[in-house]
Amino acid sequence: MSRLTRVSQQEMKERITVGFEKHFGPLGDGHVYFAPGRVNLIGEHTDYNGGHVFPCALTIGTYAAVRRRTDRKLRFFSMNFPRNGVYESALDELIPSPRFGWTNYPKGVVKIFGDHGYPVENGFDMVIYGNIPNGSGLSSSAALEVVTAVMLCDQYGFEIDGKQIALLCQESENTYNGMNCGIMDQFTVAMGREDHAIFLDTAKLSYEYVPIRLKDASIIIANTNKKHHLRDSKYNDRRKECEKALADLSKVIQISSLGDLSCEEFEEYKGAIEDPVCRRRAKHAVYENRRTVDAVRLLKQGKLGAFGKLMREAHLSVSRDYEVTGIELDTLAEAAWRVPGCIGSRMTGGGFGGCTVSIVRNDSIPEFMGRVGRAYRKKIGYQADFYTVKIGGGPQIL
Numbered sequence: 001m002s003r004l005t006r007v008s009q010q011e012m013k014e015r016i017t018v019g020f021e022k023h024f025g026p027l028g029d030g031h032v033y034f035a036p037g038r039v040n041l042i043g044e045h046t047d048y049n050g051g052h053v054f055p056c057a058l059t060i061g062t063y064a065a066v067r068r069r070t071d072r073k074l075r076f077f078s079m080n081f082p083r084n085g086v087y088e089s090a091l092d093e094l095i096p097s098p099r100f101g102w103t104n105y106p107k108g109v110v111k112i113f114g115d116h117g118y119p120v121e122n123g124f125d126m127v128i129y130g131n132i133p134n135g136s137g138l139s140s141s142a143a144l145e146v147v148t149a150v151m152l153c154d155q156y157g158f159e160i161d162g163k164q165i166a167l168l169c170q171e172s173e174n175t176y177n178g179m180n181c182g183i184m185d186q187f188t189v190a191m192g193r194e195d196h197a198i199f200l201d202t203a204k205l206s207y208e209y210v211p212i213r214l215k216d217a218s219i220i221i222a223n224t225n226k227k228h229h230l231r232d233s234k235y236n237d238r239r240k241e242c243e244k245a246l247a248d249l250s251k252v253i254q255i256s257s258l259g260d261l262s263c264e265e266f267e268e269y270k271g272a273i274e275d276p277v278c279r280r281r282a283k284h285a286v287y288e289n290r291r292t293v294d295a296v297r298l299l300k301q302g303k304l305g306a307f308g309k310l311m312r313e314a315h316l317s318v319s320r321d322y323e324v325t326g327i328e329l330d331t332l333a334e335a336a337w338r339v340p341g342c343i344g345s346r347m348t349g350g351g352f353g354g355c356t357v358s359i360v361r362n363d364s365i366p367e368f369m370g371r372v373g374r375a376y377r378k379k380i381g382y383q384a385d386f387y388t389v390k391i392g393g394g395p396q397i398l
């Protein structure tokens, strides 16, 4: 998969068109669609707590080649999982099940569209091909949802804006796929802008595009390659712990989310949170929100070094208070901090495996990959992968 991340969009389009023809015949009046992956620069586990996030879309992503059918059949094939073969289903079978594998994501979106008054009357044939490393926490599932939504709008003539697409896809992930995620991933994938990160207030869904000018530095993603089957359930646990903390706090101060609290108010009222574990989770959410607001201000002032320091603090907070990192992510981040040309490094996404994001001076990239890679292999016993990524735009019809 790491070589795939370097394949151009044109080449991906050609490959998926050939793949479609092989499995389902000529693409005809069908199209190829694209939705990006995302990386979050700072603001982790704040989106379901009414706080701020600061993610950006990537140039890597998920491609879908789709042609409408005249009956109600749905056929799916993934070029990333060719051994699974073709999944056949129908518009009258929109019920989630583990035996449908990854097709639960596009099917969930079709279902939610129907529930919201956008009925899909005819089926379709869909081939998927992506260059987001799988299970890496770079939002391959949000990309699959958003690419399906954009395809449905185009093929079935629905007019839905990017924000609404993000909300429908989040609802599909929550209700059809059982992952109680916040809005960050779907919003970033649906609303990304080239060379900009999105400073999003998840309580109001108000946002600002902030240009990312790193001059002589780049964004490097390091993948732990850790398989994380328990990720979703642990994620849902964290969410419940925050809800418990909020319920306790609401007895002593009027707030509707943890994002409403300043750090000072948290210190004043934290005694109301009965369970010490929930107290630490809430502490992370409140302080991470403040860090994110501060980090964006510093970045706008051109203070990249100070931004990098906050990335480190953010990692320590998800490691110690929120406990979503584990030895793999901690090893990558700690090794990164020891490389002089590394401006900042932290875990990104949900955690429990997945990736770190680092800002590294261009002349230090080989040293960074060498040193961090060796430290990781020595401690963890297998290899990490590294990708130099670019900030891309939102979904496209190719």
Ligand code: GAF
Pocket: 043, 044, 045, 046, 047, 048, 181, 182, 183, 184, 185, 349, 350, 351
């Ligand atoms: C996952 C979720 F999908 C997001 O909504 C967000 O909560 C993130 O983890 C943590 O910041 O990517």
